[in-house]
Amino acid sequence: MEIFKAEHVDKKYGTFTALSDVSLSVQEGCIYGLLGPNGAGKTSLIRIINQIFAPDNGDLYYKGRKMVPDDVLDIGYMPEERGLYKKMKVGEQALYLARLKGLSRADALKCLKYWFEKFEIQGWWDKKVEDLSKGMAQKVQFIITVLHNPSFLIFDEPFSGFDPINATLLRDEILELRDKGATIIFSTHNMSSVEELCDNITLINKSKCILEGDVYEIKKRFKSDVYEVSFNGELEKVKGALASRFDILEHKVVKDVNIVRVKMLQKSKDNELLSLVMPHVHVTSFNEIYPSMNDIFINVVEESNQNQL
């Protein structure tokens, strides 16, 4: 079941088009990546989901019905431009923000206790935010985002500004929340985190949605019949055997093992490559190479930019 759906969303700021005809659908319980270059419209879309802006056109659905203002109480949002009241104490600030999300005081205290214990930061309750280190403030920020137990979480560039320890912590927490049934959207430039975390993605460029789907499916769609073969034996023999139907892209030797990357020139079966090589050398591994999300991102965005020119 889909938890959130946007259909044909348009958004303009004056004459500037931030989003044009963007549709996306987020399945419940998945981690959804929102990708795109700077200024593509990701944050606009996220703000529309959070009902900070209304779209000029288009419809939003939440849990199968039209989205209503109170749906924000079920959403946890960590903006890219984030911060806390500097002069306010950690505990009372968290309590205040949780109550803004509709929690009763007692519930908010209970949830806060859980998270403060989980992160082992009980001692920070009476500290002022300005006295916290950046890393500490990031933890508090995360707790505030997830405190009210939202079923839909939106992180805008969650890893930007986080040190590696906190970034790992954040990643683990995101996965844990997903396992507990929450749905997560996050926007990022960090492609390795996309590969690691995301089930589905949407790629937005210049206000338009240019790629959407399951991460694995997308990789499969963009694969270019490149294989990597590792073997013990003579390189020349392999070259000879593959010459007519494969193009050797790359060769390297790692600890006596030859590794070659070859591209299939005509459509044929994977096994053919193996059967051509096997008589000559001892094959230790054989993989099809899928393009990285990084490569896909760059290729697709460049292609779409060229199409627009």
Place this chain on the structure above:
Amino acid sequence: MSVLGPIIIAGFFALMFYMATSQDTGLKKIAVVDSTGIFIKRIPDTKYLHFIYLNVKVDALKKTLNKTDYYGILYISPIIAYSSGGVQFYSYQQPSLNVTQYISNAIEKEIRNQKLLAYKIENIDSILKSVETKIEIETVKLTEAGEEKKSSTGLAMAVAYIGSLLIYMFILLFGVQVMRGVIEEKTSRIVEVIISSVKPFQLMMGKVFGVALTAMTQFTIWIVLSMLFITLIKAAFMPDLAPVNMANQPQNLMEVSKSMPQIQPQTPQINPELANAFSMVDSINFYVMIGSFLFYFIAGYLLYASLFAAVGAAVDNEADTQQFVFPITLPLIIGIMVMIGAFQNPGSSIAFWFSMIPLTSPIVMMARIPFGVPYHEVIISMALLVITFVAAIWLAGKIYRTGILMYGNKASFKELIKWLKYKN
């Protein structure tokens, strides 16, 4: 600050009390060298000033002044009237204005009396007594219904002046505080976290009302604590304040009458302005006064606070606020200037128009109301103000909504107008 403020205010009063009391408490003996002989025992003593009449040469006395316990020497030369230097006062310290004025008044009065006596008029005492008058102009306001109302222009002016100033100060102080609050939320980047829970408009209005309520609380604390401290200080510094005045005056007068039996003293009077004040309170319709004060106070604050909120949203830091704050404070300052003028001439067309223009009306109309303003003018002015503050809140809401999420670019007026056109 909420406790420190009253302490500072009370401290200020304490200093004033201290200065006022310390100045008068020391007994000053003044040697009078009267070369005319007219003024011997004619300058009445007060509690703090004792006049001792000496028959010595002034030059000799001047040389030995530091060896005596006289505060100063009053020298009256043979030709005193209309010439400067006729009366001289020698002392090591600069005498206070009170002292010199007291002496010159006494001498003037004595000379006048002497001159009158020279005419040898019969029953001079009773004539002088009957001539002595004090005029208070009682102003009576006619209403269209034909009623007569006693009014006190002085009291009305004071109330109006304080009311106008309060509105001005409140708007300026707490409007700026609203702006600071918005800038703080923007620079600390918490604003987007909050508007994912509440609408930007709610946040803005929350800020406007929140600051107003905080301000009211602060005001109340200040007023209560200040009164408390001032009462305490009064009690500590001048326990004999009331007795001094009462005991002093009759005693003084008795001495005067003793020394000048031919001149009847003024009947002791409480300041008539003050005495009348209590009976006048009803005459300025205080319900109208307070009602309109509250209205202009609240509506004016809402109008300006929303504008200040919009400015806070449009900039990234306080340094950039100048260009926007100036056009907002300008009408306030103009309002104050027109308000002061309106006291001279409450019916003038300038006072009229500025009490209609919503940006200045909260200040200027307050100054006109005590002098009587036709109801329809007040209603039009209030209606215009309501329309304007609703419009201002609406406009500010639009600027605010866009502005709080704009970082890094310095907004211009052109840009603000562009923001107004954004849909939601």
